Amino acid sequence: MAEPLPVDSPDDPRLHDYTDLTDVQLRRTREPAEGLFIAEGEKVIRRALEAGYAMRSMLLSEKWLGPMRDVVESATAPVYLTTPQTAEAVTGYHVHRGALASMERAPEREPAELLDGARRIAVLESVNDHTNVGAVFRSAAALGMDAVLLSPDCADPLYRRSVKVSMGAVFAVPYARVERWPHGLDALRSAGFRLLALTPRAGSQPIEDVVDERPERAALLLGAEGTGLTARALAASEPVRIPMAHGVDSLNVAAAAAVAFYALTRA
Ligand SMILES: C[S@@+](CC[C@H](N)C(=O)[O-])C[C@H]1O[C@@H](n2cnc3c(N)ncnc32)[C@H](O)[C@@H]1O
Numbered sequence: 283m284a285e286p287l288p289v290d291s292p293d294d295p296r297l298h299d300y301t302d303l304t305d306v307q308l309r310r311t312r313e314p315a316e317g318l319f320i321a322e323g324e325k326v327i328r329r330a331l332e333a334g335y336a337m338r339s340m341l342l343s344e345k346w347l348g349p350m351r352d353v354v355e356s357a358t359a360p361v362y363l364t365t366p367q368t369a370e371a372v373t374g375y376h377v378h379r380g381a382l383a384s385m386e387r388a389p390e391r392e393p394a395e396l397l398d399g400a401r402r403i404a405v406l407e408s409v410n411d412h413t414n415v416g417a418v419f420r421s422a423a424a425l426g427m428d429a430v431l432l433s434p435d436c437a438d439p440l441y442r443r444s445v446k447v448s449m450g451a452v453f454a455v456p457y458a459r460v461e462r463w464p465h466g467l468d469a470l471r472s473a474g475f476r477l478l479a480l481t482p483r484a485g486s487q488p489i490e491d492v493v494d495e496r497p498e499r500a501a502l503l504l505g506a507e508g509t510g511l512t513a514r515a516l517a518a519s520e521p522v523r524i525p526m527a528h529g530v531d532s533l534n535v536a537a538a539a540a541v542a543f544y545a546l547t548r549a
Pocket residue numbers: 479480481482483503504505506507508509510511522523524525526531532533534535536538539
């Protein structure tokens with residue numbers, strides 16, 4: 283059992299993993315470089331552990347000792363006990379969920395590893411907003427997508443905000459980065475996937491037509507807010523649209539993902 287260790291000073295070097303959590307620029311480079319990510323809140327911490335991620339340490343306020351006793355008792359990493367005020371001084375924000383864990387990143391996976399046995403894959407191009415990435419993963423998990431592939435410039439699924447918005451779904455759906463973009467997508471086509479580019483453009487095939495064709499294997503490409511999919515990604519795939527009403531020109535990428543995942547996972 284790990285005996286919780288009281289920490290009083292925000293400058294204690296043992297809390298280094300938790301410093302400046304609100305500095306997005308700093309954290310998005312620091313965390314991958316140091317091989318860590320932050321899980322926030324009881325549910326998310328439990329899901330990270332269940333998914334097999336190793337804990338580096340945990341930072342708790344007193345009132346979370348009870349609800350998280352089993353996690354504390356089985357922890358092999360140090361558990362630091364502090365006040366909400368000290369936690370705020372370290373992290374830069376009021377930690378509403380009262381519990382943070384610093385977790386070890388696993389080695390990144392290769393796209394080819396995820397194709398075996400997969401039928402439905404989401405492919406994100408330049409989706410660089412952590413909230414959208416988290417929301418796409420949450421839908422991907424809930425609606426039964428088999429994997430998520432990311433272009434090199436997509437936001438980090440293990441960044442705190444993505445993890446939190448996904449409610450830990452980033453641990454449940456396997457993902458990988460496609461380093462050679464968009465040429466790396468050729469491997470999907472060779473493996474028998476239909477590449478379907480989700481775009482609101484008029485003239486694209488309505489998604490229900492594709493659903494009627496019941497594709498054996500399908501990869502759904504989704505683009506960023508504002509710019510949408512690049513011309514190169516569109517040229518490499520079949521354009522498919524979700525019909526819109528009331529003159530709305532497009533859906534938020536995570537909303538479009540949920541609709542398309544639902545349609546394609548039932549085809
Ligand atoms: C906010 S939209 C981008 C809008 C951008 N102006 C465009 O033309 O693609 C973000 C992403 O959500 C998906 N999306 C949004 N609305 C869609 C729709 N009606 N049909 C298919 N995909 C849609 C697309 O993948 C798009 O790249």
